[in-house]
Amino acid sequence: MTLVDFPHRLLKGDVVAYSWHSPKRTSENEEYGLRLEDYIRTVPDFPKVGIQYKDITPLLGDAAAFRYAIQAMVAPLRRLDADVMVGVEARGYLFGAPIALELGISLVPVRKVGKLPWRTYSAEYSLE
Numbered sequence: 812m813t814l815v816d817f818p819h820r821l822l823k824g825d826v827v828a829y830s831w832h833s834p835k836r837t838s839e840n841e842e843y844g845l846r847l848e849d850y851i852r853t854v855p856d857f858p859k860v861g862i863q864y865k866d867i868t869p870l871l872g873d874a875a876a877f878r879y880a881i882q883a884m885v886a887p888l889r890r891l892d893a894d895v896m897v898g899v900e901a902r903g904y905l906f907g908a909p910i911a912l913e914l915g916i917s918l919v920p921v922r923k924v925g926k927l928p929w930r931t932y933s934a935e936y937s938l939e
Contacts (some may be wrong), residue, residue: 823937881910895911896919
């Protein structure tokens with residue numbers, strides 16, 4: 812069971828869960844030579860044997876690829892009419908902030924218990 816804290820204002824409205832998958836290849840992104848998988852490095856056996864760590868620093872280091880990744884994630888979210896973007900820990904902040912900015916909504920950070928300094932809600936959940 813894992814416990815997380817999130818800011819007090821999160822539960823004031825409906826919460827929508829959304830899962831994003833890699834964008835389909837289109838003539839537009841191939842025309843510009845942007846394939847997101849080319850910007851995500853796999854590091855075998857990190858942090859331990861059997862784990863295939865996905866290193867996103869090459870994506871973050873290339874402005875055009877990062878912009879494309881954000882635009883690809885934003886496109887299906889526009890129809891949701893969301894009030895907030897929830898970002899979970901490190902990668903959720905890196906991608907959640909520019910997505911929220913593009914959508915014109917707030918970013919709500921979700922952290923482990925005790926990592927946020929103000930009033931929070933807490934939720935327990937178990938991993939599948």
